[in-house]
Structures are given as C-alpha cells and as structure tokens.
Amino acid sequence: MTMTPEVPTRLVGVDVGGTFTDVMAIVDGEVVASKVPTDLYATETSVLKGAEEVGVSQASVFNLASTAGLNSIITRSLPKIAFLTTYGHRDMLERGRLWRPFEALTNPNWRRGISDGSRPLVPRYLRRNIRERMHANGDVLVPLDAEQARAELELLAECDVQGVAICLLHSYANPSHEIQLRELVHDVLGDVVCSISSEVSPLAQEYPRASTTTVDLLMKLKYTDYTARLEKGLADLGFTGEFNYADCSAQLMPAEYAMDKPHRLVVGGPAAGTVATAHFGTFIKETDLLAADVGGTSCDISVVLNGEPWVNSYFELEWDLVITALSTEIVTLGAGGGSIVAIGRSGELMVGPDSAGATPGPVCYSKGGTAPTLTDAALAIGILMPDRFLGGKVPLDVDLAVDSFERLDSSLVTSERIRQAWLIGLHNIAEGILDLAVRRGIDVRDFSLVACGAAGPMMLPGVLDNLPLKSVIVPPNPGGFSALGLLSADRVYSESKTLYGLIDERNVASISELLERMERELLDRAGVEARNVRVVRTFDARLQGQGWETPFISLPSGSLSAASVAPMVEAFHTEYKRRTGNKFDQFPVEGVTYRVQVIVPSDKVAYHPLESRGGGAVPVAARRALAHLYPDGADANCYERDALRRDDEIVGPAIIWEAMSTTFVPLGRKALVGEYGEIRIS
Amino acid sequence: MTAEVEPEWQPEKIGVDGDCPNCGDAALARYPVVAVGGWMEVVKCQRCLISVSRKPWHRSGFITLPEFEMEER
Numbered sequence: 001m002t003m004t005p006e007v008p009t010r011l012v013g014v015d016v017g018g019t020f021t022d023v024m025a026i027v028d029g030e031v032v033a034s035k036v037p038t039d040l041y042a043t044e045t046s047v048l049k050g051a052e053e054v055g056v057s058q059a060s061v062f063n064l065a066s067t068a069g070l071n072s073i074i075t076r077s078l079p080k081i082a083f084l085t086t087y088g089h090r091d092m093l094e095r096g097r098l099w100r101p102f103e104a105l106t107n108p109n110w111r112r113g114i115s116d117g118s119r120p121l122v123p124r125y126l127r128r129n130i131r132e133r134m135h136a137n138g139d140v141l142v143p144l145d146a147e148q149a150r151a152e153l154e155l156l157a158e159c160d161v162q163g164v165a166i167c168l169l170h171s172y173a174n175p176s177h178e179i180q181l182r183e184l185v186h187d188v189l190g191d192v193v194c195s196i197s198s199e200v201s202p203l204a205q206e207y208p209r210a211s212t213t214t215v216d217l218l219m220k221l222k223y224t225d226y227t228a229r230l231e232k233g234l235a236d237l238g239f240t241g242e243f244n245y246a247d248c249s250a251q252l253m254p255a256e257y258a259m260d261k262p263h264r265l266v267v268g269g270p271a272a273g274t275v276a277t278a279h280f281g282t283f284i285k286e287t288d289l290l291a292a293d294v295g296g297t298s299c300d301i302s303v304v305l306n307g308e309p310w311v312n313s314y315f316e317l318e319w320d321l322v323i324t325a326l327s328t329e330i331v332t333l334g335a336g337g338g339s340i341v342a343i344g345r346s347g348e349l350m351v352g353p354d355s356a357g358a359t360p361g362p363v364c365y366s367k368g369g370t371a372p373t374l375t376d377a378a379l380a381i382g383i384l385m386p387d388r389f390l391g392g393k394v395p396l397d398v399d400l401a402v403d404s405f406e407r408l409d410s411s412l413v414t415s416e417r418i419r420q421a422w423l424i425g426l427h428n429i430a431e432g433i434l435d436l437a438v439r440r441g442i443d444v445r446d447f448s449l450v451a452c453g454a455a456g457p458m459m460l461p462g463v464l465d466n467l468p469l470k471s472v473i474v475p476p477n478p479g480g481f482s483a484l485g486l487l488s489a490d491r492v493y494s495e496s497k498t499l500y501g502l503i504d505e506r507n508v509a510s511i512s513e514l515l516e517r518m519e520r521e522l523l524d525r526a527g528v529e530a531r532n533v534r535v536v537r538t539f540d541a542r543l544q545g546q547g548w549e550t551p552f553i554s555l556p557s558g559s560l561s562a563a564s565v566a567p568m569v570e571a572f573h574t575e576y577k578r579r580t581g582n583k584f585d586q587f588p589v590e591g592v593t594y595r596v597q598v599i600v601p602s603d604k605v606a607y608h609p610l611e612s613r614g615g616g617a618v619p620v621a622a623r624r625a626l627a628h629l630y631p632d633g634a635d636a637n638c639y640e641r642d643a644l645r646r647d648d649e650i651v652g653p654a655i656i657w658e659a660m661s662t663t664f665v666p667l668g669r670k671a672l673v674g675e676y677g678e679i680r681i682s
Numbered sequence: 683m684t685a686e687v688e689p690e691w692q693p694e695k696i697g698v699d700g701d702c703p704n705c706g707d708a709a710l711a712r713y714p715v716v717a718v719g720g721w722m723e724v725v726k727c728q729r730c731l732i733s734v735s736r737k738p739w740h741r742s743g744f745i746t747l748p749e750f751e752m753e754e755r
Contacts, residue, residue, distance in 0.1 A: 087690075094718065116718040124717060125731045131687060141685050158705065158730040 010059040011603055013486030014050060015269045016043050016067050023050035024483040025059065026605055033480050043068045044226060048233040057238030061603055063486040065246040065268035068226055069219045073266070073317055076119050079162040079221045083127040083214060084152070084181060086134075086169040090127040092207050093214065094120065096320030113318050114211075121214055121321075126159060128152040130168070130181060136500075138174035149181060153188035163193040165217040167210035171198040172498045193220050200261055201324045203593055204498040208314060208322040212263055215323055219262035227255050244602075248327035249311050250275040250485050251492035252602060257525065264325045266317065271328035272485030274302040274309040277450045279488035280475050281307060283607045283676050288442075290433060290449045290469075293482050294456040296338040297355040299429050301331045301436055303447075310440065313496075313540065313551045313593070326494065333432040337375040337455035338362060341421040343409050349417065351425045363404040364396040372408065374459070376401035377422045382626045382636070383458055383655060383664045390454075391659040418628040426459060430466035441579060448473050448680075452481035457656075457663035461681045464669060471682040473674075476607065479660025487605045493522045496595040503541065503569050503589045505562040511539075512560035514594055522598040533600050540593040541572050543584055549592050550576050607676040613645040626653055634667055641679075648673040652681075693744075695728070702727035703734065714739045 015022045016038060023034040036050040047064060056062060072078060083093060094115050104110035111117045116124050130149050133142035156164070164185050171178045175198030182194050195217040197209045231243060244252040247264040250271035258265055277291035287307040293300045303310040315327040334353020338361065344350045351374065356362055360369035362376045364386075378384045379401045386396040405417045412420065437444045448470045451460035457474040464472060475481050495518045501507040515537055523530055537555035542548060553575045556564055569589050577583040622638040634653050641658040649672050650656070652665035656679065663679055665671045671681045698710040709728040714721055721739040726732065740746065 111718075125733075133685070142687050143684060145687075155729075155731065 010055070011061045011063070011487045011605070012051060012054055012056050012059045013063045013065075013272075013483055014047050015065045015272060015483045015486060016047060021046040021050050022480065022483045023054050024480055024487060025054035025056075026487060027055065031477055031480065031484070033483075043071075044230045044233060047230065048237065051234065051239070052237055056234065059239060060241040061244065061487075062234060062239060062241060063244045063246060063252055063489075064230075065250065065272055065486055066223075066226075066265060067267070067269060069222050069262070069266045070317070072222055073121075073215065073218065073321075076121075078121065078218055080160065081122055081126070081163040081165060081214070081217055081221070082156045082159070082161040083122045083210070084130050084149075084164060084166045084168075084185075085127070085210065087129040087131045089169065089206070090124070090129050092210055093122060093127060094124070095207070096211075097207055097322070099320065101319055112320050114321050121218065122165070126156070126161060128156065132168060132177050132181075134168060134170040134174050134177060136170050136173060138170070140174070140177075144177045144180050146180070146184060149184050150188060153184060157189055161189070161192065163195070163217045163221050164189065165195050165197075165210075165214045167197040167206060167213045169206055171196070172202040172204055172209070175199070175202070193217060193224070195220060200263065202497045203324055204500065208324045211320075211322050212324045215266060215317070215321070216261060216263035219266060220259070223262045223265065224259060227259060231255065244491060246272065246486055246489065247492075248315065248323075248325050249309060250328065250489055251326075251494075252486075252489050253491060253493065257493065263323055266323060266325075267315070267327065269482075270300055270330050271302070271309065272489075273300060273452055273482035274304060274328045274330070274485070275489045276452070276481050276485030277302075277475075278304045278307060278309050279485070279604060280450070280481075280607065280676075280678075284473070284674060284678055286448055286473070288447050289473075290437075290444070290447050292429065292433070292449055292451060292456055292460055293453040294429070294451070294459055295336050295453045296361075296455070297334070297336045299333045299335045299432065299453075299456075301333065301429075301433055302328055303436065303440060303442065305442070311552070331432060331436045333428060335374075335425055335428045335432070336453075337373065337378070337458075339374050339425060341372045341374070341377065341405070341408070341417075347410065349408075349410065349412070349420050349424060351421055351428060362401070364398065364401040365394060366397050366400060370404065370407075372401065372404035372421070374422065374425045375455070376404055377418050377425070378458055378664075380405065380418045380627065381422060381629045382624055384662060385624075385638075385657070388657055388662075415628045422462075422629065426462040427466055429459065430463045433463070433467060441581070444469050446470065450475060451663075452478045454479045454661055457661050457679075459664075461664055461669060462666050464681065465666070471680045474656075474663050474679040474681070476677045477658075477660075478663075479658075484605055489604070490602050491526075491600040493526045493598040493600070494595065495522055496593055498593050499591065501591055502544065503565055503572070503591050505565055507591070508560050508562060508565055511591060511594065512564075515555070515596060516559065518594070518596040519598070522596060526598050526600055528598075528600055533598050536597040536599060538595045539568075539591055540595075541589050541591045543576075543587040544590050545587075546590075550579060551593075552595075555594075609675050610644075610646040610673070610677045612647045618645075618648045618650060619643050621657070624655065630667055644673045644677070644679075646673055646675055646677075650679075698725050698734075700734075702730060702732060704732040705730040710734060714743065716743055 012025045021036045025032045034053040131145035135141045178196040197213040200216045201212040243255045245258040246268045273293040289304040309328045314324045338355040339352035340354045360367045362373040363369045451457045461472045538552045540549040540551040620637045636653040638655045652669040653667045654665040656663040695711040695713040707729040721743040723739040725734040
C-alpha cells in the first residue's frame with residue numbers, strides 16, 4: 001500500500017508498548033515497520049534500536065509515544081518526593097475524591113491504590129503543611145508563614161527528597177504564595193526539581209490539581225534525563241530533525257516544550273489509533289467514525305465526531321489518580337484475538353476478559369496454551385489460514401484448536417461451542433460499542449466503524465449483525481494503523497486556566513484579556529506567526545449553581561465584546577442540550593475554565609488513490625470451506641489485498657489476506673474497495 | 683483581608699533516650715499520631731522523620747468515653 005508524506009521527507013513514529021516497541025516509518029512512499037522487544041528497564045534503548053533499523057538518520061521528524069512514565073507509576077518505581085500544601089490539607093492525596101468504585105461500595109477493606117494503606121505516591125511524612133491561606137477570589141486570607149515553611153523544608157532536606165510538588169488552595173486565582181514557596185524551596189533544598197500547581201494546571205478543584213502536580217513532578221524527574229539520553233542517542237545516530245512527544249490525545253509537542261509539563265505525556269500511545277482514524281477520515285470524506293483497535297488482549301474503542309477525536313478534559317491513571325490533561329476517550333474491552341473461551345458456573349460459554357496473551361498464546365500457536373481462544377475459533381472456522389498467520393511467521397495447528405474446544409466441559413456439541421464462542425466474542429464488542437454510543441448520545445446508524453489492529457478486520461465485520469452501523473471500514477495496513485497515528489497528528493501548544501464568573505457584559509472583558517494573553521504566550525512559545533497556525537478556543541461552563549461543567553464549548557476568535565456574550569451563552573445551551581437532551585436557557589451561565597490551543601500543521605502520512613480495474617473480475621486466490629459458523633456450511637472466496645483495485649466488489653462470505661491481518665466478509669455482506677484502498681463492508 | 687491564625691494545638695512530644703538508627707541524631711520523641719491504620723503511638727526521629735516504633739494507641743485517640751476505659755480495664 002503506497003503512502004507518502006505530504007512533503008518529500010522521511011517520517012518516523014515510535015510507539016513504546018509493554019511488550020514490543022513499534023516503529024513505523026514512511027520511506028520513499030512505503031511504510032516500513034519494525035518491532036523491537038521493549039527493554040522495560042531502559043526503554044530508550046529499544047526506541048533507539050528501532051529508530052536505527054528504519055534509518056532515522058535520514059528522517060526529518062521523529063515522533064515518540066512513550067509509556068516509560070506510566071510504567072514507573074504503575075510499578076511505583078518512583079523517586080522520593082515531597083508534597084507541600086495549605087495547613088490542614090496534606091491528606092488530600094490520601095482522600096482522593098472520596099469516591100469509591102461500585103464494586104467497593106460495601107467492602108470495608110477496600111483501599112484506593114494511592115492511599116497510605118496501599119501504595120502512596122508520596123508517603124504521609126513527606127506531605128507537609130504550610131501555614132498560609134488564599135481566598136477563592138485571590139485575596140490573601142492568611143499570609144505565607146515563611147519561617148514555618150523554612151522549618152518544614154529544613155526537615156525535608158534531612159530526608160533527601162529529589163523534588164517538591166506544591167499545591168496550595170486557590171492558587172489558580174493567585175499564584176503568589178506558590179511562587180514564594182518555590183523560591184524558599186530552592187533556598188533551602190538547592191537545585192531540586194519543583195512543580196507548582198498554578199503553572200502545571202491552574203484549574204479549580206484542589207484534588208485534581210494536587211494529583212496532577214504530583215504526577216507532573218514525577219514525570220519531570222523521569223523524563224528530563226530520559227529525553228536527554230534519547231536526544232543524545234538520536235544525535236549519535238545522525239538524526240538532526242524535529243523530536244516530538246505524543247500527548248494523551250496523540251497530539252505532538254516538541255520535546256523541549258513537552259518537558260515544561262510532562263504529565264501530559266503519561267499515556268502517549270493508545271490515542272494514536274483515533275488520530276489515525278480521524279486523519280484517514282479526511283481522505284475518505286467521513287467525519288463521524290468509530291475506531292476499534294482489536295489486538296490480542298483487548299479492543300480499544302473511541303469516537304471521531306465531526307472529524308475530531310472525542311476528547312475529555314481529564315483522565316484517571318488508576319482509581320482516583322486524576323490527571324487534568326486533554327485526553328482521547330478510549331473504552332477498553334477485554335475482547336481480542338487472545339480472549340479465552342471458558343465455561344461459567346452455570347455451564348454457559350464465556351469469552352474474555354482473560355486473555356492468553358503472547359505467552360503461551362492461543363492453543364493453535366503450539367506454545368503450551370490449553371484454553372481455547374477466539375483465534376482458535378477463527379482458525380477452526382477457516383477464517384485464518386494455518387500457514388499465512390502474521391505473514392507465515394507463526395504456523396497454526398488446526399487440530400490443537402479444535403481439540404481445545406472439545407475438552408471444554410459443556411453440553412454443546414463441538415461445532416456449536418466454536419460457533420457460539422465466536423458469536424459471543426462479537427457480541428461483547430457490539431455491546432461495548434453500543435454502551436459508548438449511548439453514553440455519548442450518538443446514533444450508531446450515522447457512524448461507520450474503522451476496524452484496525454491485527455484482529456479487527458477479522459472480527460468487526462461480524463458486528464454488523466448486532467449493530468445497525470453504516471458500514472465497517474478496513475483501512476490500508478490495518479495491523480499497523482494505530483502506530484500510523486503518530487504520523488497523522490499536528491503539533492499542538494495548549495493552555496487552560498480557571499476564571500470563575502458569569503458569562504455577561506460585566507465579565508466579558510476579563511475573559512477576553514485572559515484568552516488573548518494565553519494565545520500570545522502560546523504563539524511566543526511556538527515561535528510562529530499567527531497566520532501560519534490554527535487557534536482553537538474553548539471553554540467549560542455550567543448553569544449557575546451546578547457543581548459540574550459542560551466542557552469544550554467553542555469560542556469566537558479575536559477580542560470578545562458585549563456582542564460576544566449572547567453567542568457564547570447560546571453555544572453553551574446548544575452543547576448542553578446535545579450532551580444531556582435538556583436545555584435550561586432561563587438560567588445564567590457561569591464560565592469556569594478557558595482553553596486555547598495553537599495548532600501548527602505538521603508533515604503527515606498521505607494516502608494515495610488506487611487505480612480502478614477497468615473491467616474484469618476480481619482475481620480469486622483460493623476457495624475455502626467454512627466450518628461451524630453457518631448451519632448449512634459455506635464456501636468463501638479468498639483474495640489477496642494487494643490485488644484489489646478501486647471499485648472492486650466482493651460478496652461474502654469472503655476472506656481477504658494481507659501480511660499482518662485478515663479481513664473476513666460474513667455471509668450476506670458485501671465489500672466494496674474504496675478510492676484509497678479501504679474496504680467498506682455493509 | 684487577612685485572618686488571624688490561632689496557634690494550633692500540638693500533642694505533647696516526650697523525649698526518648700537513644701540515637702536515630704537512620705541519621706544518628708539524638709532527637710527521638712514519643713507521641714500519638716493518627717494515620718490510615720488508626721491512632722498510633724510512635725517514636726520518631728524529629729530530624730529525619732524515620733519511625734523507630736509504631737504501636738496502636740487508644741482507638742479513639744484523645745476522645746475517651748467511660749466504656750473505653752472499662753474495656754481497657
């Protein structure tokens with residue numbers, strides 16, 4: 001499949017996973033992929049090795065989605081840091097939001113993972129109270145007690161902390177105490193790394209601000225050296241281009257800028273598939289898409305609405321560990337090729353969420369696995385070819401696969417076990433997609449589902465029997481489609497800040513001043529002219545008296561005036577109705593958070609149109625009998641994807657082979673090859 | 683607008699003989715603290731904050747009720 005950058009250059013994207021580091025490059029119009037085992041103790045060595053394999057020395061852009069920070073938090077391989085806050089609030093990192101997960105509501109022994117009784121990010125003795133208090137309007141209620149603060153810092157000096165996170169109450173309204181305290185930190189502790197909440201996340205609500213600031217400090221300590229090692233390694237390999245990190249919404253940011261607020265990098269990979277889908281959507285002229293990336297263990301589902309990924313204003317790394325950063329919403333289901341088929345307590349067939357993973361893997365891999373999986377079912381049905389899996393690298397054993405189903409303790413005949421397991425797996429995915437759609441108020445009849453990941457094109461067309469989707473679209477190179485997202489994004493500089501106040505003529509000048517100041521600072525930071533970039537402004541607001549906000553309401557550009565108030569209020573009510581189905585336009589609207597994004601267009605992957613066949617039949621590579629799935633049996637035509645041309649039409653059941661993936665067109669469905677080689681099944 | 687801060691109440695810290703096993707300073711003190719496991723009587727170094735010992739204290743801390751005293755008897 002030919003793809004080229006929009007300008008003649010070489011692009012490299014690297015996605016660091018827990019098992020493998022995926023490296024994608026566009027070289028002379030062809031996708032070059034490399035997979036390197038991830039060295040969990042020094043992930044930069046895997047990144048550099050992969051980069052070398054695809055010839056990074058000739059690349060102009062190197063984009064990296066790193067999970068190094070996330071892994072260090074999950075495993076708590078963290079440096080010793082201190083946390084300073086307003087007197088009496090040091091336990092807010094222990095309390096979190098005081099919410100409990102549903103399954104823990106009646107469990108008195110439940111502890112949140114970040115609590116002192118579990119695995120705290122900062123142990124209690126390193127969380128110190130500072131005597132000061134700021135009013136919510138920014139007035140000083142209790143002046144900072146420098147003497148008391150100094151005594152606390154001298155204590156921390158004895159504890160050898162490597163960094164200090166500072167989150168004082170209402171510092172988003174007046175950061176002076178935090179700035180003063182940071183100076184004291186440097187006075188007493190010397191050149192330790194320090195994160196202050198009024199710079200990291202100047203937003204209301206002290207707990208999310210505190211947890212974000214703490215994670216930011218940890219990421220600074222993790223990524224500063226990591227980035228330096230990577231930059232040196234890349235320079236040694238001869239790379240002289242742009243080095244970008246992907247943030248939690250897979251937008252790119254230059255490494256140097258990313259180090260200002262590295263909490264934004266903590267989950268850099270999963271959103272790439274959504275960005276790839278949105279970018280591919282611009283070619284096939286589809287703006288409303290669902291993206292589903294089905295791998296071995298899980299299925300990641302996300303939404304692209306009006307051409308943009310559905311983004312949230314915060315996310316959780318684990319229960320109550322909240323990070324306030326823009327992040328693509330992704331729902332992960334335990335349904336993948338490796339999902340295990342088991343028998344429940346009542347004798348029912350169950351699929352997932354347990355997975356056979358890569359080791360031992362499905363039974364048919366012959367690596368010692370004994371529990372049947374969906375991959376085994378696909379092989380037994382005949383969708384997968386024993387000698388063509390992953391380009392023929394992994395031979396599959398059909399007899400072992402069927403035998404594993406026979407050994408299940410079920411009253412069903414073997415054929416029915418295989419069929420039902422396959423259908424339950426598809427049903428699980430359909431249910432997950434419907435859940436997401438209902439929660440987000442979208443009608444799946446208006447959406448096509450983009451099937452990516454190694455198992456996506458094999459499983460997702462079958463979901464059409466459960467969900468009235470417009471179609472299922474299999475993009476070019478579906479196995480590596482997500483990693484291509486790192487070569488499909490723009491560079492983005494963003495800022496957000498809280499400013500409470502009704503949206504009215506009295507406050508509009510201060511809102512305008514805040515937005516213009518943020519925009520100016522971001523343009524300065526990006527070092528670009530305003531005419532060369534796209535500036536996106538949004539705000540979060542609520543009906544007066546509400547305790548929660550409706551996010552991402554669009555704002556007009558330029559200076560705001562009294563005439564801007566009515567459109568802003570109307571935009572809020574429209575978005576509120578879209579999200580909730582209700583409109584309360586008799587209530588005043590209160591603005592809470594204002595956001596500015598400066599988007600600098602970057603080189604991206606471009607997909608090139610396929611030529612049409614100009615008559616003649618689509619060449620059939622083989623014909624294959626399908627077992628178990630259809631009561632009367634069926635024969636499927638098999639096709640090589642490389643041999644398909646635009647406007648080719650394939651009637652199901654059919655199987656389409658390519659190196660890293662297999663597409664299955666179910667009986668009664670039709671596949672049409674589109675302009676850019678996409679296979680549209682409906 | 684500024685507010686007066688009243689001096690906060692602090693539990694009495696009783697000096698303990700001996701040196702800190704971590705920093706070597708003779709700054710050990712015994713006092714009650716409340717943490718996730720409930721009220722504890724701790725011996726901590728006042729210089730480096732290392733806990734030398736922790737044992738459960740009265741279950742309601744400084745609040746005493748007659749029935750608690752009876753239980754303890």
